[in-house]
Amino acid sequence: MEIPKEAMSGLHRRRRRRVSQHAHWLSQEEISYYDDSRETTSSSEEEEDEKEEEEEEEEEEEKDDEEGEDEEEELAPESSMEKDKDDFARHRQSWESSFSRGQLTFDLITSLSPMVYTHCTPSCLPWAAELATSLQICSIKIAQIKHLQWPLHVYGTVAARDYVDHKRNILFFRPRSGSQTLTKSDPYLHLTGPRRGILSVDLVHIEVRLMVKQGQSWAEDRELVTQVIRYRNTYNCDWFYSYLTNYLCKIELCSEQLKESRQATVLAVRVTKGSPFKYGGQVLCCASPYEEDPCRMIVLFDSKYGTMSLDPDATTMRMDPDGTMRMDPDGYLDLSRRVVSVQGTLKIFINTYSRSGSILASSLVKFRAKDCQTSSATCFLHNRRKAKDQVKITVAWSRFARNLSHVEIDCFTSLYVE
Numbered sequence: 031m032e033i034p035k036e037a038m039s040g041l042h043r044r045r046r047r048r049v050s051q052h053a054h055w056l057s058q059e060e061i062s063y064y065d066d067s068r069e070t071t072s073s074s075e076e077e078e079d080e081k082e083e084e085e086e087e088e089e090e091e092e093k094d095d096e097e098g099e100d101e102e103e104e105l106a107p108e109s110s111m112e113k114d115k116d117d118f119a120r121h122r123q124s125w126e127s128s129f130s131r132g133q134l135t136f137d138l139i140t141s142l143s144p145m146v147y148t149h150c151t152p153s154c155l156p157w158a159a160e161l162a163t164s165l166q167i168c169s170i171k172i173a174q175i176k177h178l179q180w181p182l183h184v185y186g187t188v189a190a191r192d193y194v195d196h197k198r199n200i201l202f203f204r205p206r207s208g209s210q211t212l213t214k215s216d217p218y219l220h221l222t223g224p225r226r227g228i229l230s231v232d233l234v235h236i237e238v239r240l241m242v243k244q245g246q247s248w249a250e251d252r253e254l255v256t257q258v259i260r261y262r263n264t265y266n267c268d269w270f271y272s273y274l275t276n277y278l279c280k281i282e283l284c285s286e287q288l289k290e291s292r293q294a295t296v297l298a299v300r301v302t303k304g305s306p307f308k309y310g311g312q313v314l315c316c317a318s319p320y321e322e323d324p325c326r327m328i329v330l331f332d333s334k335y336g337t338m339s340l341d342p343d344a345t346t347m348r349m350d351p352d353g354t355m356r357m358d359p360d361g362y363l364d365l366s367r368r369v370v371s372v373q374g375t376l377k378i379f380i381n382t383y384s385r386s387g388s389i390l391a392s393s394l395v396k397f398r399a400k401d402c403q404t405s406s407a408t409c410f411l412h413n414r415r416k417a418k419d420q421v422k423i424t425v426a427w428s429r430f431a432r433n434l435s436h437v438e439i440d441c442f443t444s445l446y447v448e
Contacts, residue, residue, distance in 0.1 A: 166370065293372070299313055
């Protein structure tokens with residue numbers, strides 16, 4: 031995934047990557063950030079060549095080390111697969127004994143809207159509309175595999191449960207007929223959620239159930255992982271990694287915790303002038319108040335990955351034989367992910383691709399977080415032909431509802447007043 035230049039300024043990708051692996055254990059003050067403005071440029075071409083050679087050697091050594099680890103290191107014993115399944119079964123049994131009643135079943139998906147307070151007047155917000163601490167899942171990837179071969183054709187579900195309604199909040203979903211192909215160079219799951227913000231004031235469960243497609247029928251497939259993460263940020267970290275490890279793979283979740291956050295729903299990204307996405311493009315966002323780190327970028331749309339949806343018949347981007355992308359008649363992009371939690375400012379990056387797949391034009395739009403209502407902005411994309419393409423972005427804002435009873439009370443109060 032290519033990251034816009036604006037997001038890379040002031041960062042050294044390799045140095046930052048190494049530091050971020052320990053972000054779970056270090057406070058924000060202890061993490062050292064690389065500042066390329068302090069470097070002095072060398073006037074000698076020989077010194078630059080030597081630096082490039084050293085960097086290439088370091089990269090080769092890192093690759094060799096990773097390959098050596100893949101060959102030698104055993105992730106976990108084979109018995110770990112059964113233990114994980116037993117743990118997940120106990121988790122499900124505990125949930126059913128506590129919350130299963132009437133039509134509320136374990137696999138039910140949350141129906142609470144991320145725009146529950148969008149309609150409100152800023153000066154008349156309900157008492158239950160709160161700024162809350164939320165958990166943001168930035169990315170999930172298969173960091174390492176064992177006893178398997180790339181590529182992997184993965185399907186299944188990743189979902190989060192918080193205390194608001196105890197229902198599944200889908201982060202990733204793929205049916206067997208629409209499995210995602212993961213490669214060693216691109217091992218990231220294409221996330222389609224959450225459907226609403228994940229509140230992390232109390233315990234959050236993240237359920238991972240993934241399968242690997244290996245044959246013509248479900249009976250021939252292999253279970254990749256069945257585990258549950260019980261998340262409670264006891265170290266009060268703003269950014270951290272979580273890992274799931276079993277006999278077959280190691281999964282890495284990159285997450286951040288946002289304080290006094292709001293929910294933002296990107297309602298529309300619409301082309302109003304020109305045809306900037308003729309050969310495709312991507313829409314990224316950064317929703318935290320910290321520096322624009324590539325690791326914290328959230329993919330809202332990427333034509334290279336196609337359209338992801340809960341609808342199994344809408345898992346591919348419509349592309350013409352000549353490599354051009356078909357647009358909606360009204361110019362709207364079909365975003366794969368729309369809901370993010372925001373602390374401070376929401377930054378949306380738009381990149382368009384050339385025929386070769388490289389980034390042709392880029393633009394950045396910033397939205398200051400609001401408690402309710404909507405925001406709109408138009409960005410201009412200047413390509414090499416000096417044509418000005420226009421894209422309009424619309425975002426809906428809402429505070430959080432701590433639980434369903436608060437929403438029901440607010441609805442009842444509104445009806446009573448009328």
